[in-house]
Amino acid sequence: MKILILHRVPYPRIEYHRGIDHELHDVTYLGKQSAIDTLPPGLRCNSVVRPGSASAYDEALQWLAQFPQRFDRIISMSEYELLDAARLREALNVEGASLEMVNLARNKLDMKAAVQARQLRVPSFMSLDRYLALQGRVPWHGATVLKPHSGASSMDVSIHQQPARTFDEISRKISDLSLCIEDFQVEEYISGPIRHFDGLVQNGRILTMLSSQYVGTCLDYMERGHPLGSWHLETTAQMQVWVSAALEAVQIRNGAFHLEAIMEGDEPVFLEVGNRVGGADVVATYELATGIHMPSLELRIHIEGELDIAHLTKQQPNLGFGWFVFPGHTHPERIYQGLHGADELRENPFVVQWNELQPGALLPGHVTYSAFEAPLAGIVKTADPQQTQAWMQALFSRVSLAENLTSVA
DSSP: OEEEEEOOSOHHHHOGGGTSOTTTSEEEEEEOHHHHTTSOTTOOOEEEEOOSSSOHHHHHHHHHHHSOOOOSEEEEOSGGGHHHHHHHHHHHTOSSOOHHHHHHTTOHHHHHHHHHHTTOOOOOEEEHHHHHHTTTOOSSOSOEEEEETTOOTTTTOEEEOOHHHHHHHHHHHHHHHTOOGGGEEEEEOOOSOEEEEEEEEETTEEEEEEEEEEESOHHHHHHHOOOEEEEEEOOOHHHHHHHHHHHHHTTOOSEEEEEEEEEETTEEEEEEEESSOOSTTHHHHHHHHHSOOHHHHHHHHHHHSOOOOHHHHSSOOOOOEEEEEEOOTTSSSSBOOOEESOHHHHTOTTEEEEEEOOTTOBOOSSOOOOTTTSSEEEEEEOSSHHHHHHHHHHHHHHOEEOOOOSOOO
8 A cells, every 4th residue: 555644743753653564555754854854764665855835735746746656545643734635635536534524623613613513512602704893792701712713732822801802902913913814713711621532533433532631721831831731530421422422523533533622510611623643642641541552543544444442442541640741932041951849759659751851952942742842741640530630730839940040142
C-alpha cells in the first residue's frame, strides 16, 4: 500500500512505526523541514520537504504535478492539516473521511449546531458577523466568549465578563488586531470544571475511552502563563453514552477523538471535539493506564479498516495517572533560569516522569504543550484519582519559574 503522511506533528509524538509497517508499505512523509528533521534515521520511507509558504494541500498538489503518483491512503495526524488531507483525498479520489465530515469536526459553529440538533446541551452561540449585526444583543446573560470557529489550543480566545461593555470590547479587539470577522464566533460562558474524553472509534463504535478532568484551563495556560494538567477519573456508562451521541452527531466515525465538555453538576455541556489525539501527555498517560497507544491504533484503523482490540480492553484502566505542563511563552525572559519550590517534588515517589529544561536553555516563544519544549512537564501516579488531583493542585501552588531580572542579550 502507498501511504502519504502530511507530516507536521514531531515524529516522537506519534511514533508512526508503531502503527505502520514501513517494510510492508511504501510511506511518504511530506512536511516542512523542521518536521522532516524529526524522522528517525534508518526509517524506510520517502521524505519530501515542502516550502511551507502555502497550505499543505496546495504544496502537495504542486509536488504531485511535478512527480505524479497515486496513493492508497492520505493521512494527517495534525489538527491543523486534517482539512488539507481531506481535500487531497477528495481531489485524488482516495479512501477516507470526506471534506464535509472533517469540516464538521473542525468548525465549531457547525459542530455545535449538529450536537444541539441531537438534543445534547451546548452553550448558546452565534457567528461573530451575526453578533455584530445584532449590536451584541445576545440571548444569554453574563460573560461572552470570543473564539475562532476553527482554532485550537485556545489561540485568540478571550472571555468578556461585563455584559454592558462586551460589544465595545469585542469591536475594539477586532479593530486593534485586524481580525477576520468570518473566522470567529461568540458563545455563552458557562462556569464549571472542564473534562476531556479521549479514545478510539471504529465504524461509529467506541473501542476504548478514558475520562479526564483539567486542573487549570487551556486559556489560562495560553494567556496568563498558568500551568495546566489533567487527571483520569472513572467513566460512567451514562457518560460513555453521551460521548457516543456527540461523536455520532459530528460524524466522527473512525480514528482518535478528543472531546471537551464543561460540567454543570452532573450534566455535561458540549464544548468542542477533534478527530485526533489530545495534546500534552494525553497519549502517554493513556498508554500507562490502559496499555493502548492511541496514535498507532488510529493509524491501523485508517489503513486496515478493521481492528480487533478486545484483548486490550478487557481489563479496567489503572486510574490515578495525571500529566502536568508549565508554559514558557509568557515568561518575561527568554532564558530558562530554573524553578522555585521544586526541590522536594522532583524526587517525589508519585512522579513517573519529570522533564525540565536545563538552566540556560531558550524558552519557547510559542504556545506548546510538548514535554521537550516546555520548561517543565511530567506525569504523576497516585493511589486514586482524587489524590492525583490534590497532588497536582499542590504542585501548581508551590512551583513557579524563576526570574532573573538581568537583561539577556
